[in-house]
Amino acid sequence: MTEEEARLQRTYYTIPIGPTHPSLKEPLQFSFDLEGERVVDVEIKPGWNHRGLEVLGMKRNPLQTLYLAERLCGICSVSHLITFSRAVENALGIAVPPRAEYIRVIIAELERIHSHILWAGVAAHELGFDTLLHLTWRVREQVMDILELLTGNRVNYALVTIGGVRRDITREQEPLVRQALRYYKDLLEMLVDAFLHDPTIELRTRDVGVLSYKDALELMAVGPTARASGVKKDIRVDQPYLAYPALELEPITPDLFRPEVHGDVYDKIIVRLLEVEQSIGLIEQALEKMPEGEIGRATKEEMTELLVQIKKREGEGIGRHEAPRGELFHYIRFQRDSEIPILWKVKCPTYSNLMSYRPMFQGAQIADIPIIIACIDPCIACMDRVIVRRDGREETWQIAQLLAKSWEKTRRLKG
């Protein structure tokens, strides 16, 4: 059979979604094989938004890279900053004052609230329910205001620095934060009602984009994507850090809301809405338990001192943090006599979750594509990878080659 005959005998056809498409907020290319309205297979091609930030970070000292790290992602910027700072602190053995850890937790949880509400609006828009988009984004303004009050910025807060935070939460600010939390507490019932009891949303999200418990484990999904499939996985609980050990929290799974776990898009909505409630509780606890005291380095002299220290030492460090989308991981390695790291590696939650698209798309309809794309809350900018072309040909590496390359690199690093 010639290629032409094979093409004619094919019962499916292919449509591209992306790199630009109304259902994508950032560029990513999907190519769907379809049989009528049914999805047979999907191929995902990233590489449209790679900005080479890691390389930039390897040309600057960590204090300059702080601002780069923050701009990896516009939505979970403080997560990148916390993780990056923790990696540097881990590499250099810098201690963070307890009060600073509490402030980091408060900002991280406020960010989770705003990120999850933003996602809920996007999900509603993908379903064609623009009213909910406008309503959820309007109520999101309250948490943005609080973030602005505490840090001076709505996004990219520039609050966390190596060894602490740059601003304290004052006594006058606390009641305002509590007031905002009360606002969300009262609102939550309305949000749950609007999302989880709406008949059209139920029709569109139940048993759509199912990620089974087994697939979630095997494909190493993280964050709400994994928890919605019943995997109790949360860095804040599994390997407590910052002030989380002192706070009460449990990984949120959908069985807290309905009898069994399905792993569908509906479950992902449940998990994210319940996590908003959880974050409110965490911030309240943190405000209560927050000790008085130092908040870390701030002055210019202290910063110069830090750079001198970095120059004197060598070593590697990791930082992990439960970002709103799941586990975020930074790795950094310093060389003696240089304040510039020789390696900085970022692994975003979206990178871990990307593989779970394939089982979720099995048997989906065209109409399900936008909501399934949105349901892992993809953040392409911080995840993107590039394919390097040599001699004009493109080559895809399979797992064996990738493993061999990784071993080679590890050996090289061990030097």
Next chain:
Amino acid sequence: MELLWGSVVILFGGVVLGLVYQGIDRKLAARMQARIGPPIVQPFRDIKKLLVKENIVPESAVPWIYNGAPFLALASVVTVLFYLPLGDQRPLFSGYGDLILVLYLLALPAVALAIGGFASGSPYAVIGAQREIVMMMSYELPLAAAIVALAWRLNQALPGIAAFSLGAISSNPVWAYLGPLGFIGAILLVGVLLLVMPAELSKIPFDIAEAETELAGGVTVEYSGRNLALLRLADGVKTVVMGALIIALFFPYRLGGVLGLAGLAGGAVDTAFFLVKLFLIILVGVTTVRVAAARLKVSQVAYSFWVPLTGVALAGLVLIVLDGLFFK
């Protein structure tokens, strides 16, 4: 000559009215969504801008079909307008065709859109066109059931009139001839028509053929410039047509006679009353529905029209028939 002037007035009036109601619909929807929304004249500005924009025909399209479809869509909806009673006027083409013709003409714009979609050669448009056809097959039966039931009952009550003529239906409001069973049946049919309306107009939750987040505009994805302007106009006129049809079938009451006004004053009052009724129908049938729901999938749309809605329409039909047999 009168026919010619009448057609010109109705053509322009229909187009302007369609755009005005589009503007009102957008403003109201925005208010319901806690937005400010565009000014009511925005659709006029959109059309004006589209008309000066380049009209792009994709390389893979069949140009004459691709360019012809928007004309066919607009022409067919405007033709329906000629057969509908508007305000205090009897239908312009009264006597040249009846409800059955209107039913077929109503199907034409959807067919034109689907043909245009197939001819534009984009995979998104082809999927949209297939969906448009599925939609049409889904809502045709409930729509036909409602209309047939009404005409049959009128014929039963008033033998000798042309029961399928819209003029006759609108000058004899059906509610007067209905017993209790028929009354329930007729209310069911009004509900069915109000749900067919967003489907006919491709509005959320039934906008699967255009589905912005899925198909990036579906059937209209490749259209631009003049062609898109024509499609927008057709959409606006179609909104007026669907509203006017429901008014003619179920709410043809006039205010002029009740207030004892005749001549020009009566005509003005009737026209104003007609516009208010049209506004209410669009508010209930289009605006509130589209802000209060998510988009359904093709399979769900087909199911909901074929099973529950057809069921309700047939129940209404049976109730009206029973009413005709037992409460003469």
